[in-house]
Amino acid sequence: MISPAATATPIDTDPWRAYPARILRIRPEVPGVRTYELAFKDVAVGVAYQFAAGQFNMLYLPGIGEAAISISSDTVATAALGHTVRAVGNVTDALARLVVGDELLVRGPYGRPWPVAELAGRHVVVVGGGLGLASQRAAIYEFARHRDRYRSVTILHGAKTPADLFYTTEYAAWQAAGIDVRPTVDAPDPNWSGAVGLVTDLLAGLAIEPERSSMLCCGPDPMMNAVARAALGVGIGLADVHVSLERNMACAVRHCGLCQFGPAFVCQDGPVFPYDRIARFLAVPHL
Amino acid sequence: MNRDEIVSGSWWWLEAGDLDRLFGELTRTGHRVVGPQVADGAVVYRDLSGACDLPHGWLDEQDGGSYRLQYDPSAGTFDHVVGPHSLKNFLFPPRETIARFTRTDGSWEQQPTADPGPPLAVIGVRACDLEALRIQDRVFMGGDHVDPAYAARRERLFVVAVNCRRAAATCFCHSMGCGPAVRQSFDLALTEHTTDGRARFACEVGSDQGAAMLRAACELLAACSADEVTTARRMPEDLGRQMHERETIPGAPRPRSLDTEGIRDLLFDNLEHPRWEEVATRCLSCTNCTLVCPTCFCASVTEVADLSGDDVSRERHWQSCFALDHARMHGQSVRNSTASRYRQWLTHKLAGWIDQFGSSGCTGCGRCITWCPVGIDITQEVAAIRQTPAGGAKGALP
Numbered sequence: 001m002i003s004p005a006a007t008a009t010p011i012d013t014d015p016w017r018a019y020p021a022r023i024l025r026i027r028p029e030v031p032g033v034r035t036y037e038l039a040f041k042d043v044a045v046g047v048a049y050q051f052a053a054g055q056f057n058m059l060y061l062p063g064i065g066e067a068a069i070s071i072s073s074d075t076v077a078t079a080a081l082g083h084t085v086r087a088v089g090n091v092t093d094a095l096a097r098l099v100v101g102d103e104l105l106v107r108g109p110y111g112r113p114w115p116v117a118e119l120a121g122r123h124v125v126v127v128g129g130g131l132g133l134a135s136q137r138a139a140i141y142e143f144a145r146h147r148d149r150y151r152s153v154t155i156l157h158g159a160k161t162p163a164d165l166f167y168t169t170e171y172a173a174w175q176a177a178g179i180d181v182r183p184t185v186d187a188p189d190p191n192w193s194g195a196v197g198l199v200t201d202l203l204a205g206l207a208i209e210p211e212r213s214s215m216l217c218c219g220p221d222p223m224m225n226a227v228a229r230a231a232l233g234v235g236i237g238l239a240d241v242h243v244s245l246e247r248n249m250a251c252a253v254r255h256c257g258l259c260q261f262g263p264a265f266v267c268q269d270g271p272v273f274p275y276d277r278i279a280r281f282l283a284v285p286h287l
Numbered sequence: 288m289n290r291d292e293i294v295s296g297s298w299w300w301l302e303a304g305d306l307d308r309l310f311g312e313l314t315r316t317g318h319r320v321v322g323p324q325v326a327d328g329a330v331v332y333r334d335l336s337g338a339c340d341l342p343h344g345w346l347d348e349q350d351g352g353s354y355r356l357q358y359d360p361s362a363g364t365f366d367h368v369v370g371p372h373s374l375k376n377f378l379f380p381p382r383e384t385i386a387r388f389t390r391t392d393g394s395w396e397q398q399p400t401a402d403p404g405p406p407l408a409v410i411g412v413r414a415c416d417l418e419a420l421r422i423q424d425r426v427f428m429g430g431d432h433v434d435p436a437y438a439a440r441r442e443r444l445f446v447v448a449v450n451c452r453r454a455a456a457t458c459f460c461h462s463m464g465c466g467p468a469v470r471q472s473f474d475l476a477l478t479e480h481t482t483d484g485r486a487r488f489a490c491e492v493g494s495d496q497g498a499a500m501l502r503a504a505c506e507l508l509a510a511c512s513a514d515e516v517t518t519a520r521r522m523p524e525d526l527g528r529q530m531h532e533r534e535t536i537p538g539a540p541r542p543r544s545l546d547t548e549g550i551r552d553l554l555f556d557n558l559e560h561p562r563w564e565e566v567a568t569r570c571l572s573c574t575n576c577t578l579v580c581p582t583c584f585c586a587s588v589t590e591v592a593d594l595s596g597d598d599v600s601r602e603r604h605w606q607s608c609f610a611l612d613h614a615r616m617h618g619q620s621v622r623n624s625t626a627s628r629y630r631q632w633l634t635h636k637l638a639g640w641i642d643q644f645g646s647s648g649c650t651g652c653g654r655c656i657t658w659c660p661v662g663i664d665i666t667q668e669v670a671a672i673r674q675t676p677a678g679g680a681k682g683a684l685p
Contacts, residue, residue, distance in 0.1 A: 257585035263642035286627035
């Protein structure tokens with residue numbers, strides 16, 4: 001397990017050690033997606049466990065397998081660790097069959113987090129495509145709690161339809177904390193009064209000073225490429241665009257080799273990367 | 288001979304019978320002794336019962352997609368070079384249980400995994416494979432997380448290295464700067480001398496562990512004189528020089544070498560070079576190259592449950608970047624073409640590895656060339672890209 005500063009301090013010497021956790025709550029988010037709130041069974045493990053916004057856990061269902069899932073809850077509320085999961089594969093389908101009180105195993109947290117503290121004094125633009133917002137929610141809670149440290153905080157959240165927008169019940173609290181929340185959809189329904197179109201369309205309308213702005217972006221690779229292009233278009237440097245990648249992973253500790261992306265291990269060098277460091281690799285199809 | 292003189296850095300003559308005494312002492316101290324043997328038409332690593340099992344007189348002729356053993360009574364014990372096996376097969380076994388969980392009343396409990404087994408002694412390890420050992424050490428032990436099973440085996444490993452007197456056409460350790468002379472990471476290193484058909488070995492002691500083993504194994508050993516040490520050292524060094532100067536002889540396999548100058552940038556600047564599509568027309572995506580590679584470390588984990596589902600083992604097994612499963616996400620492979628998978632293998636081995644672990648992932652052992660069923664040659668693929676660099680998407684935005 002690693003500390004919020006992303007310096008590894010394993011509490012166990014065996015990287016394959018997984019800790020039993022119980023499902024405290026299951027919250028339906030959008031169709032096919034639920035948030036599982038987990039608590040470690042062993043109190044000492046729960047107390048020792050800390051994570052930073054943007055890190056992920058390996059959720060393990062014995063006999064089924066493991067999945068890397070970002071932690072979507074608040075970093076200061078580790079008694080209930082949120083994992084927002086879409087049922088799209090072996091492990092996540094099996095997870096969808098579990099109920100409150102069931103047990104699974106957790107190891108983590110892993111990976112380079114969002115540079116939340118480093119963004120103090122800047123305009124922060126969070127760009128989340130669909131479920132991408134899950135990896136950013138812990139950061140959003142920190143921005144809300146320490147809103148005065150940032151010049152401005154804006155969330156651009158894109159989804160297919162209004163029913164596919166994430167965490168809509170929390171928008172009021174985020175807005176009350178001084179965050180500008182701007183959802184946009186591809187296909188509006190009759191009740192929709194918000195923006196229609198791509199998240200990139202919203203960027204030009206923001207009242208931000210580009211040289212004092214940073215972006216946190218998570219979504220499908222093509223969306224992140226489009227956002228980086230749009231950021232450049234409004235004058236935000238690519239070193240200030242941080243993206244979170246997703247790749248296949250078996251170990252999360254730089255041993256299995258599956259998550260390689262160019263010279264990077266997504267599990268350890270990412271999942272969060274400054275866009276300028278990986279742009280040339282994102283440009284190559286099927287890398 | 289004063290046994291106290293057998294210390295790290297000293298050189299001693301071992302006669303043929305001394306090898307058996309050494310193997311006997313390794314066995315007596317609980318080691319599993321593994322060494323090269325002829326089996327299934329190749330020199331492979333197997334458990335040794337004695338020096339008689341060693342492949343005396345066997346030579347391997349290697350070329351792209353070709354491996355043939357020939358018996359030559361004048362050849363020595365270790366004049367073959369490398370077969371399909373390497374230390375990887377033992378330190379990072381093809382299949383291994385890395386965790387086990389049992390369920391009682393709906394609660395899972397992690398169980399200890401199996402004992403790592405007896406300490407391993409490997410005989411006949413070449414300079415290229417010692418470099419591979421150092422490379423895999425950095426993978427499994429050099430980062431924030433240490434693989435406990437690898438570390439347990441590695442820490443108790445006993446290495447009897449061998450200086451090569453001969454190179455196969457597929458060998459290019461000289462290009463990778465790690466051979467053929469054995470310089471580090473061994474307990475004992477043998478340099479074979481054949482005089483009047485009689486084999487004896489100049490043995491360099493490389494560690495305190497090696498010195499202790501030799502002291503306990505052998506009663507009477509003659510020390511190598513300074514001149515004899517110079518002669519022994521010169522043998523692999525001369526071979527290294529010869530490898531640099533090898534020329535293609537008509538009708539014989541082409542000797543390999545690899546120009547590593549600026550290779551990282553060369554490959555990363557040519558990620559969309561047409562050669563990737565060209566090699567894909569030959570590559571079968573069979574994974575052989577990654578299986579015989581002594582440094583390839585990719586692995587997947589499979590769940591193995593008993594019938595009740597209450598006792599589950601997690602089995603780690605070798606994975607390959609040539610397999611569709613390697614980069615599978617949401618039911619599809621990110622690298623869905625042979626061209627993209629070959630590119631991953633080559634660029635990781637020779638370019639990305641430098642960023643990740645501070646060295647090339649290639650030791651020049653040539654196994655990937657020999658065991659490729661269609662004879663694809665890593666040195667030729669790099670040369671082709673070097674010859675016509677197309678330039679990549681250097682900093683261009685996607």
